[in-house]
Amino acid sequence: MTDPGPPKFRRRKAARPGEIVEAALAVFAEKGFAAARLDEIAARAGVSKGALYLYFATKEDLFRAVVEQAIAPNMQVVRAIIAAHPGPFPELLGLVAERISGLMDALPVGGVVKMVIGEAGNFPELARVWHERLVSQALGALTDAITAAQARGEVKPGDARTYALELISPLLVALIWRETFVPVGAAGFDLPAVARQHMATMLTGMATEPAAPG
């Protein structure tokens, strides 16, 4: 995301840390922090175990880098929600339905989410970073949009933050489901389909009653 650096003749140098973080992400997401072996991370990154220490001081350091770096791609989700802010309510739901479920589907988010949930207790700072930079941003933007829609009379009264939770949760659970139960034979959920059906349900469920009350 940052280092353009001088494209000198060093063959790998610049690419290495990225490759290592990528490999580490895969292993940490699969196994969790404690069960992940540096041997395996190194092997997947195609380097020796010692090479990891050229870029990261400890296993924890590498884990931190992984978790923090994993925020970046998911920021698109947050930005998408924030960008939708001022529009009418059905438009917001449409956005959530298509853009966000699409992103969740395309990016390797599932393993990361699983990893963050599983290690939050052992690495509270990272849980905090995820909350502050990503989750609370997304939930807050949605909440604000819903509050605005309520003020415009488009959405029923009710706790806006809870509405936001209601909107997002099925997508998240479908994602976690894919990581948790699909590998042992359960049928998965099609994220975009879930999103479409859920948004339709929520649109009806949250909308104020048609302008002509009995």
Place this chain on the structure above:
Amino acid sequence: MTDPGPPKFRRRKAARPGEIVEAALAVFAEKGFAAARLDEIAARAGVSKGALYLYFATKEDLFRAVVEQAIAPNMQVVRAIIAAHPGPFPELLGLVAERISGLMDALPVGGVVKMVIGEAGNFPELARVWHERLVSQALGALTDAITAAQARGEVKPGDARTYALELISPLLVALIWRETFVPVGAAGFDLPAVARQHMATMLTGMATEPAAPG
């Protein structure tokens, strides 16, 4: 040179395995499998490390016992859903709203859910057991009830399993949220309140006709 230890009163023998599993549940839920230390489990159970091996052959065995034993209390949730099967649809939602959110709130489910999600990759058999005995039962019962309600014309067309997912997810996510982000300062969700609002929203959203008042 070390701690004097607790007074050496004898303890009823039969209770030991249960106490151990209880202590192990707490530690596994907090740390995950690999990061959990048998030392800590033994200390919390008030027994020596060696005593664990009188009841469980390995750490994995103890973990399996924990995960399997943790299914039992949650079976109430499943049974509650199954029992509600034949009734009219709003009754079902009422049940989910009150009984299930209440159970989730009361039982120490959160840590267990986190643990299952986090370790599913490392212990697929356990993910399978949880899926087969608990999750798929609950989801299936709900799905069947929804299908029946659709057949009765009470619920709109749409994928019934997805509807079931939509119904349960916010409760699950609120639960995970409590485990993951509340400890680092985030505001929590009130499960019964979430359940009530969500069920109201879903009732309107899923109903065949605009929810007729009275």
Place this chain on the structure above:
Amino acid sequence: MTDPGPPKFRRRKAARPGEIVEAALAVFAEKGFAAARLDEIAARAGVSKGALYLYFATKEDLFRAVVEQAIAPNMQVVRAIIAAHPGPFPELLGLVAERISGLMDALPVGGVVKMVIGEAGNFPELARVWHERLVSQALGALTDAITAAQARGEVKPGDARTYALELISPLLVALIWRETFVPVGAAGFDLPAVARQHMATMLTGMATEPAAPG
């Protein structure tokens, strides 16, 4: 040397730390801190590598214990010097000559001295402890005795602390010599003999001139 403790039935427990420190002293004295291998210490103590960690948290901790424990036996030297305090000067030299050279000869002091000199730079706290508890005590007691002898007119004017250094140094160097050059074929020095000759030389050299000056 100290722990009487309850002579319970634990077979080894009480003796272990002492055995480990003893083995560690031998290896550290031979190799120095960094070159010493925990494998070798454990093997010499007749325990497994892991057992070291039942008693000492880290290699450094073990080293500290060794260096501190090594002070105790050498305290005899200090006490011998202090005890000699009030007597006439030739008596003091006699004491140094026989008692101290004998102790130095009998105790395994040489390796310890070598070790302290070699690691003082890497472990300043230990150098400080040795200085405060042992070396400075011994030198101070000798210095005081010399000052007193000067006041009584038995010893020539001159810096008393330097006189103390002059008195002890040949014994120390003979000790270091034994550790350093004897193993590669050099002839050693007989400590008691060195002490006797040196004390005779110093007695004459330090004494005030016979009462009748030219």
Place this chain on the structure above:
Amino acid sequence: MTDPGPPKFRRRKAARPGEIVEAALAVFAEKGFAAARLDEIAARAGVSKGALYLYFATKEDLFRAVVEQAIAPNMQVVRAIIAAHPGPFPELLGLVAERISGLMDALPVGGVVKMVIGEAGNFPELARVWHERLVSQALGALTDAITAAQARGEVKPGDARTYALELISPLLVALIWRETFVPVGAAGFDLPAVARQHMATMLTGMATEPAAPG
């Protein structure tokens, strides 16, 4: 991501090995062989770690070069003693007092001595070299001079080699003291002053008759 490093001016090639040995001497003297890092040596020499291997095959090789090279400057001490050989005895002591203590004070001998003592056990060949080329030469020359003086009736009977030890030891110990205890707050010894007082004491102590004035 890292340090920009020093400006890349080329450096005279021929000086390299010398600079490396100099830097290595400093680090080895400070830390000992095992605790010394080639990284640090390279950094202090202002070269890359790889460059060390252009001149020295292994760390041990470099250490050997350092220890052998460190003999050279100290040879002056030996030559000074040898040169004093034929003169009368008080002249010899005067030489030791002034020349040698001055050299010891001026040259960075202390660290080297500490290093040789500390590593003699791990590198016996080097202890041998030091003994043969330096220590035994110096001690032998002094011993010969003392034997000659005894033959001339200037010095009392007694073991000449022990007399030589008595003469040199306080200087050596004062040197070691400076390396070992002064850094942790102990008061140091002024080498020339120690030498002067000690030689005066020894002159009286060793002389055949009570030092005849004039």
Place this chain on the structure above:
DNA sequence: AATGAATGAGAGTTCATTCAT
């Protein structure tokens, strides 16, 4: 049944050494 000192395989980490550039 119960203990906890002891084990030892295996983990993370360091660092002398190598080699493509």
Place this chain on the structure above:
DNA sequence: GATGAATGAACTCTCATTCAT
């Protein structure tokens, strides 16, 4: 010649597991 990224053997340290008591 010179670099410094990369290696891998060897180290310290951890912890599930065992066993004499």
